[in-house]
Amino acid sequence: MSQINPKSLLENKAFLLEQAQKAADTPITPAKEAALLSAIESLGQDVALLNERALTRVTGLDEGLKARAVIAAFAMAYGPELKAELYRSSNIGEFAKNIMKERGVWDLHGVDRAINRFVTMWRSDVPLTARDGQELDLASIASLEVRDGPMKDKLLKNVGPGDWTPVSVDPHAKWAAFEGESFGVLRLDNGEWAPWFQNDWNKDQFTFQELSSASLRAIRERLSDESGFRGLGKQIDRILAKRSPMAEGSQSSVLARMQKLDLNEVSSTDALHPIDIMGLPAQARVSRLPSKDSLLGLLDRLVQPAVGEERGTLQLYQWSEREIRVGDEFADILHAGQPIIKNGAHLTFTAPNQTKRTYQGGLVELSNRKFRLWTFHPVERQGSFPAKNYFDLDALDTASLQGLRQAVFAMTPEGAKDAVMGMARKFDGYGVSFSRLVHQIDAVLVERQAS
Amino acid sequence: MSLELPHSLLLLRAWLEPRRALLAANARVAFATLEGERFTLDPSHPELVHRDWDAEGADVVVLTNHQTFADLLSGDFDPRRPRSEHLFMWAGDESAWQSLEKATRESKSAFEAQLGHLRR
Known part of the structure; x- marks a missing residue:
């Protein structure tokens, strides 16, 4: 080749x-x-x-x-x-x-x-299957040379293991070959075009069906406009049409899969914005999902106002992608579900009306820049996760608030160990956000001292 | 608990209340909107359409938005030809959907017609 x-x-x-x-x-x-x-x-x-x-x-x-x-x-x-x-x-x-x-x-x-x-x-205009046949070098196909006159070598066809039969070639038709005659195209005496390749002393005939789609398209491109190769293009087109996923229906199965893929991609994204949902194709936006769980899973991932109970009244809260998870043994800072900072702060906080009972919970920054605490509800569920209860910072006892302040202050621009880190935090947005949280904690602590 | 329902929810409630008896008990539909609303259509609940959110217990769960919901009621939402602002993803028991469709069949409203298209 x-x-x-x-x-x-x-x-x-x-x-x-x-x-x-x-x-x-x-x-x-x-x-x-x-x-x-x-x-x-x-x-x-x-x-x-x-x-x-x-x-x-x-x-x-x-x-x-x-x-x-x-x-x-x-x-x-x-x-x-x-x-x-x-x-x-x-x-x-x-x-x-x-x-x-x-x-x-x-x-x-x-x-x-x-x-x-x-x-x-x-870059082909229809999706082609990969490795759907014998691969030939496409650039070599582009350099196929047209030959006149009958092929002089014996042409054989393999009809079974070790069983070769002579093939009749149209002696008046043109044929084509790579330089060096390792591969080419010729017309049989029944009028059909066929590819051949050099096999030691003979040339062996095989069928276009054995070639990959990309190779077929390249052959068609190179030879179909050549005089003397009439019918070759149509013969190849018939093979490609049968292989094309477009032939299976009005819509490409590839496209259908990609639309499904797109939906899967969106639904498995940690932080999903409503605009992502509205960007889906119509058949995905208006559709029946396979199970309630899949829909509830989608809901869980939506960044949107959420319903949270707070002291007997129903309120709506908006949270950003930013989240601080505070548990018994950790305080993780996350953005869009991905941890950006971890530390080993030991924090325990107590839910209102509970005595020394620890919950896994955290903090969210609302769209109005106010921070709220949340804890998982022990019984209620929202989708496949426990529902969240939201509280003012005031719901934390003083010791927990002080511990939280210490952990969060260490991540603010002011709490940086050197000026460079401080500047970086000031400009990355997170540090400023943490500073706001520290100020809000301070306000609660000052109020408690005053009362 | 007294809650302010959006205008379209009041419409839905007013429209379905006379047909409550026709709704099967398993026609509980929990709605969530992109705007953050959560409400449930529950034939066994005194308010019929209320703001308690029990998606696990619902027979059908719907994710939609205000625009689509309002257009569904007014007949401006055709599930076969949704516009770019329309969203209606649902999951759950088809028989619950059929019950809602059946209960509204006599109304000759656009809402009933679109329910049928959504099921298919």
Whole structure:
């Protein structure tokens, strides 16, 4: 087989590098990253069915997700080496960075051929299956040469193990071959076109069905407009039409899967904003979900006003993605469900009307910048989780408040051990938020001292 | 507990109250809206539509938004051709949905017609 065209390889590498750069430059939340990886795992080899057209029709995907989908589809579609490399990386973004290094994955055996094939497939107008037939180098196909006159070599066809039969060729038809005659196309005496390859002293005939879709498209592109190859294009189109997922219904099964994937991705995101839901395709926005649990799980993840009981009245609270979890043995600071700071503060707080009974609870910053304590309700549930009760800071006993102040102050700009860290906290938003909490705790403590 | 129900909830309550007897006991529908409202349609509850939230005990759970709910009542929400501002995700017992559909069948309202489309 001839060598890959260096120009097309460079262009195709550039495309993948651009996607990798985009993935690295457009961070997404770890939860989204994990959800995408999980969805890709569940799709398995079918990820290779994706192409540019299918992806652009999926709503709700941002640039970071799209770039990662390209990179992950490339990795999953082409062999165990890249797949292993993907899973060795902690996430798709890191894998993309590895690709950009142009070391390691680029040097893997056969990856140049994989890049060419993948990019061609990605840009095709219909989703193509990966490895759905024998793979030929697409650049070599583009360099097929047209030959006149009858083929002089004996042409055989394998009809069974070790059983070869002579094949009759149309002696008047043109035929095509790579330079070096390792592979080509010819017309049989029944009028059908067929591919052949060089096998020691003979040329062996096989069928177009054995070739991959990408190879077929490349052959059609190269030869269908050549005079003397009439009928070749239509013959290939018939094969491709049967393979295309578009043939199975009015809508691509790939697209349907991606829409499902998109929904899964959203539903498994820790912090979900209503706008994400409204960005779903119509058939997902107006639909019946498989179970109440799946819908309640979705509700649990929505960042939205939540119903919480407070001293016998029903009130609505808005919380941000920021959360401080305070338990018996820990105080974790989280943003969008991901820990950003952990410390070992030992805090115990007591719910109103309870004596020395500890709850797992925490703090939320409301949209009005006020902090509220919450505890899990011992009985009531909201969705699949215990319901939360919300309280003013005043609900904490003084010792707990002082302990909480100490833990939180250590994370404020003022509580930083050096000026650089202090400045960083001032500008990252979290530190300022913690300062507000300290001031609110101080206000409660001062009021108690005064009373 | 006396609560201020949105206008559309009052409409729903007023409209369904005369048909309460036609609703099966298992037609408890818990609604959640993106705007943060939680309410339940419960044929066995004195208020029929009330603000207690018991999604676990409900036969059907619905996630929607104010716009869709209002449009459902007014007939401006066609589940077969939802507009971009529409949201109606539901899960649960289909027979509960059928009961609601059956109870409203005689009303000849847009609401009843859309219930049928949502079930399919």
